[in-house]
Amino acid sequence: MxxxxxxxxxxxxxxxxxxxxxxxxxxxxxxxxxxxxxxxxxxxxxxxxxxxxxxxxxxxxxxxxxxxxxxxxxxxxxxHPEEIVFQEIALFKIPAYKFNESNKVEKLIRRHHAHILTIDPEFIIIEKTGHEHETDALLEDLKEIGIYEFVRSGRVAVTKHMEPLNNYLESIQKLVIENH
Missing domain, CATH: 3.30.70.260 (ACT domain)
Known part of the structure; x- marks a missing residue:
């Protein structure tokens, strides 16, 4: 199979x-x-x-x-992937001097639709929310610059078809209320 x-x-x-x-x-x-x-x-x-x-x-x-x-x-x-909406989040810590040397990092951040979370004299933290392949693409580009740290979350997802999940959650919520 x-x-x-x-x-x-x-x-x-x-x-x-x-x-x-x-x-x-x-x-x-x-x-x-x-x-x-x-x-x-x-x-x-x-x-x-x-x-x-x-x-x-x-x-x-x-x-x-x-x-x-x-x-x-x-x-x-x-x-199946088409039945859900999903994302992951990734954080990248890069050297601050690389950001200050040129506008290359700024262009990468814009091109990958990422955001700067923290600017410190020693490092910059960049956040990327998206699909796995988008995070991987930014990671590859930032490797050329230098990365101090990198971490990514697992997938978070919600269903597009709400009926089975909504019915289930409503029934569970009623049980929780009855038992309290």
Whole structure:
């Protein structure tokens, strides 16, 4: 089967050790995680994992089904890239003197639609929000200048088709309200 990129959203209660159990489901199936982001969801006390994998769809379906059978997982969904809107954020720390030497860095920042977050006498911090290939392109250009530090987030994503997710979140929110 052909491997494709999928984004998996997993909703759980926010409990200690849950990250290890979620990742363990991928590990035991020998599925490499390309990106993993965790955060609270729009529902109080409900946590969201956003995980990106390159895998065939049958394997992803089985994984999502297995995740839902897990005691602490409330619901899991998987999406094709065209079903979601997604971004990542990257921060680059570059030498300040490179910015002051010429307008090359300024042109790079403008061309890549990045932003300066901090200007310090020793360094400049640049922020880039976008897709992975856009971050990679800026990274390659900045490597020619010199980079002190580089870090990127995992993917954050929201679905385009709201009905299944909205219904699920509304039902969870009602349960949370009833139990408090």
């Amino acid at each position: 052909e491997k494709k990129e999928f984004t998996i959203s997993i909703f759980t209660e926010n409990l200690p050790g849950l990250l290890q159990r979620v990742v363990g489901n991928f590990t035991k199936r020998h599925i490499n995680i390309k990106s993993l982001t965790t955060s609270q969801s729009s529902v109080p006390d409900i946590h969201r994992f956003t995980i990106v994998v390159n895998q065939d769809e049958d394997t992803v379906k089985k994984l999502v089904s297995a995740m839902e059978r897990s005691v602490d997982v409330l619901k899991a969904f998987y999406y």
